[in-house]
Amino acid sequence: MDYKDFENCGLKKALDMLSGKWKPMILYFLFYQGEFRFNDLWRSIPRISKKVLMEHLQEMVGNDLVIRREVNGFPSEVRYALSRKGKALGPVLSALDEFGNTSNLN
Amino acid sequence: MDYKDFENCGLKKALDMLSGKWKPMILYFLFYQGEFRFNDLWRSIPRISKKVLMEHLQEMVGNDLVIRREVNGFPSEVRYALSRKGKALGPVLSALDEFGNTSNLN
DNA sequence: AAACCAAGTTACTCAAAAGTAACTTGCTTG
DNA sequence: CAAGCAAGTTACTTTTGAGTAACTTGGTTT
Numbered sequence: 001m002d003y004k005d006f007e008n009c010g011l012k013k014a015l016d017m018l019s020g021k022w023k024p025m026i027l028y029f030l031f032y033q034g035e036f037r038f039n040d041l042w043r044s045i046p047r048i049s050k051k052v053l054m055e056h057l058q059e060m061v062g063n064d065l066v067i068r069r070e071v072n073g074f075p076s077e078v079r080y081a082l083s084r085k086g087k088a089l090g091p092v093l094s095a096l097d098e099f100g101n102t103s104n105l106n
Numbered sequence: 107m108d109y110k111d112f113e114n115c116g117l118k119k120a121l122d123m124l125s126g127k128w129k130p131m132i133l134y135f136l137f138y139q140g141e142f143r144f145n146d147l148w149r150s151i152p153r154i155s156k157k158v159l160m161e162h163l164q165e166m167v168g169n170d171l172v173i174r175r176e177v178n179g180f181p182s183e184v185r186y187a188l189s190r191k192g193k194a195l196g197p198v199l200s201a202l203d204e205f206g207n208t209s210n211l212n
Numbered sequence: 213a214a215a216c217c218a219a220g221t222t223a224c225t226c227a228a229a230a231g232t233a234a235c236t237t238g239c240t241t242g
Numbered sequence: 243c244a245a246g247c248a249a250g251t252t253a254c255t256t257t258t259g260a261g262t263a264a265c266t267t268g269g270t271t272t
Binding site: 006010012013014015018024085089091092093095096098099102 | 112115116117123130194195197198201203208
């Protein structure tokens with residue numbers, strides 16, 4: 001086994017998709033709330049900056065975890081929601097959540 | 107639901123334990139190799155610095171994922187291995203790995 | 213046409229994480 | 243007793259990520 005094997009293993013890819021200060025929180029909102037508009041989410045999360053929220057969403061769209069949908073109407077509206085792939089993260093995030101809640105074993 | 111709920115949920119705790127440029131790689135080695143000595147691991151991973159390897163290991167020991175054991179002998183030797191809690195991460199990391207390897211669904 | 217809103221973008225600053233290389237401690241073999 | 247090795251530590255630099263606030267675009271109401 002060699003570090004090279006690691007460099008493009010699935011674990012690394014998956015953790016890269018989740019890396020970013022606010023990404024887990026964004027996913028949390030997406031799972032509990034289904035869909036949201038950019039400014040609504042921005043106002044829901046204290047202290048997040050528009051810039052970083054934007055960057056995170058764009059990365060998640062790039063990773064096919066999130067779908068961005070423009071609704072034509074007024075005021076102009078863009079909705080973000082989990083893609084099929086994003087939804088497939090559900091059980092994995094639950095497993096992580098459960099692990100994180102487990103009190104120390106050893 | 108409120109962002110406060112997120113701040114100390116298990117998901118956040120778990121992801122914090124995994125955050126750090128080289129931590130997933132260290133876990134990868136621990137799972138495949140069982141145990142290692144500090145310098146051996148350091149030499150196995152090109153480009154990692156001693157300082158960061160040390161910091162990562164200390165955090166993981168602090169999170170009870172890894173156990174540090176001093177073997178008295180010469181040259182002096184310290185062995186790092188997964189704790190019971192660390193081993194419990196196995197299935198979770200496998201799930202992440204599988205997710206990361208899944209080609210795009212949507 | 214002025215004021216307003218959503219959704220971005222931009223230039224710039226600040227903070228956190230990681231990298232580098234030299235140094236330390238303690239024990240040992242030549 | 244000098245040189246050597248494991249396991250750190252330290253002071254310092256560089257890189258990366260996040261924060262701030264002002265600006266833009268395009269359509270809307272008054």
